[in-house]
Amino acid sequence: METVLFVLFIAFLAFFTLQFIYYAFIFSRFSFAKIQNGTPKSIPVSVIICAKNEFENLQKNLPHFVSQNYPNFELVLIDDASSDDSLELLEEYERNYPFIKLVKVKNNEAFWGNKKFALTLGIKAAKNEYLLFTDADCYPANNNWINEMTTHFTSKKTIILGYGAYEKVNGSFLNKLIRYETVLTAIQYFSWAKIGRPYMGVGRNLAYKKSEFFNVNGFINHMKIRSGDDDLFINQAANANNTTVNFNPESFTFSEAKKTYKEWFKQKRRHVSTAKYYKGFDKFQLGTYFISQFFFLILAIILLAFQYNWIIVASILGFRYIFNWIIIGYGCSKLKEKDLIWAYPLFELLLMVTQINVFITNLFSKPVHWK
Template identity: 65%
Template sequence: MLDLLFYIFIGVVAIQLVYYSLVFGRFSFSHSKETNPKKIPVSVIVCAKNEAENVSKFIPLLLNQKYPEFEIVLIDDSSSDNTLDIFEEFEKNNSNIKLVKVKNNEAFWGNKKFALTLGIKAAKHEYLVFTDADCYPETENWLQEMSSHFTMKKTIVLGYGAYEKIPNSFINKLIRFETLLTATQYFGWAKIGKPYMGVGRNLAYKREEFFRVNGFIDHMKIRSGDDDLFINQASNNSNTTICFSKNSFTYSKPKTSFKEWFTQKRRHISTATNYKFFDRFQLSVFYLSQISFLILALLLFAFQYNWIAVGSICVGRYLFSWISLGYAASKLKESDVMYWYPFLELVLIFTQLNIFFTNLFSKPVHWK
């Protein structure tokens, strides 16, 4: 029986090494391609609901982008605070700002996808760059970096949406580690030619891609997924590329409590159940290999089965995954979280397991 467990353990580790080398490694060990700056006009889309404090700070950073021709489409999604007042003031003082006012629609009440659809249709330019109301670009070259990856064939650009660092905060390290791992996955699969998701905090695509799949119509009733479900449906090997140059990052304020972050992740994970079969399958295989690795290693150690062999395999697995994720972390300016890697991975695995069982019995709350 223990021999069988050991062979299964070897198989699980082999699966993990395939992911960390052949999938994640496609991003981790790659180099950022040199791109030529483009001068194509772009529309920056920002959808906000009760984000008065954030938009007053972050819209000026969008206005300060060094880019020859762009407009900012501000979408107020029926805010109950003074978000609309702030947007109107920006529109009055800036000729390149267009305001879209969304009133509650009985059929699409509280649905961000409905609001975004109106904003996309109102945009003046064909190339669209998306970010969230609580996000800001790290540099004034963000638009230049993202738009430089558009070509005649590449009409979807997946960027990196990071979270601010909070010193001496374990939950902040956990959030940023999870964000790093997720980005390494979707960048890696995109490099292979199987893109499956992107994040609305930093995303760009040509409007024709939106209309090609009839916008969000196939998943309009699902409150979340204006970014990842759309990309899962619209992206493919020929039309999608990635942008991970350091000037292209956006940053968001992270949750500061485990409870808030747990609620946020419940929404994200529930959306993933609507991905294409292959994407659900590969994500499930990776997660099952993670938790199986831990359980089998603990069982083999508990029954004192060939400690040297089991220990050597564990050490090899951790060293290889540490190197693979470490290279990705360096690219995405998240290297500090890798000092905590084994412990952060352990906490994340069991947090995801908790989320899975919690979502089985109750539905997460979505857009505000």
């Protein structure tokens, strides 16, 4: 038994080391980074929004986009064969605003229900080289959103990763958990991008030049995969030279988080099912992070239960939580999510349980994708 506990203790130290490396040398690159202000350019931009049966969201959010304080942009609205009143609303906006271009997508047997097909038509219809993407259920932080996102385009930086936040709901613990998961995801993809290994972005707030889209033949390599119009594209097209990040609060977009755990769980299933198509290194680093996190906590519980080197184990456990709390706290502060800092240990545990549940569920059934 002593030998087994010794082996578990060594493994505990190894997993702690991995966790320390992630937080001290990777995630800290974002958490302690300073906001970099870009240079206003007034370049021609096409804002692209794809909608399928999103009448209520479009009615609420489109006024935020048509009132953007930017001198040279068009708004490309894509109706992906909606069966509600979305198309009628979009046609009304097209009549009232000359800078709106409406793309009507009819059901195609080969690409039925595939958002990537609809987005491809919208991208081809866009007249401008610079493209800015968000979703129909999102709205910008303010009227300077386009201006703020485009300031980070340069001759070399042609892909910009933004932050898509969720609205805060007072008194809702689920809302806080969802926002914590969103912050942690952002800390990860922003940090890896800052060290030259961008691996994903979110379609709620993403910008790139049209040439980047055609350089990788668009979504063709993963067209059969329903999800991933944002993260799979970035995983394929982004690199250390062409990608930058923008986490200035004026660049944020906001949307309404899921209201029930069941809805959020379905959303998580779609995200996880897409990650398996990432590049080998990206799957490895994501898997290593989760495995080291899980086994660190499990082994800590076992070693403490048997009181094996319990002072050392307890000290390392305490240090890990305090250190990680600082890194997560600074990240939350940058993303204007300070109210999440207090419950980090609880959020981490609940998110871990949810992720395990998602992995197991996805082994036995496929998640539902685009509407």
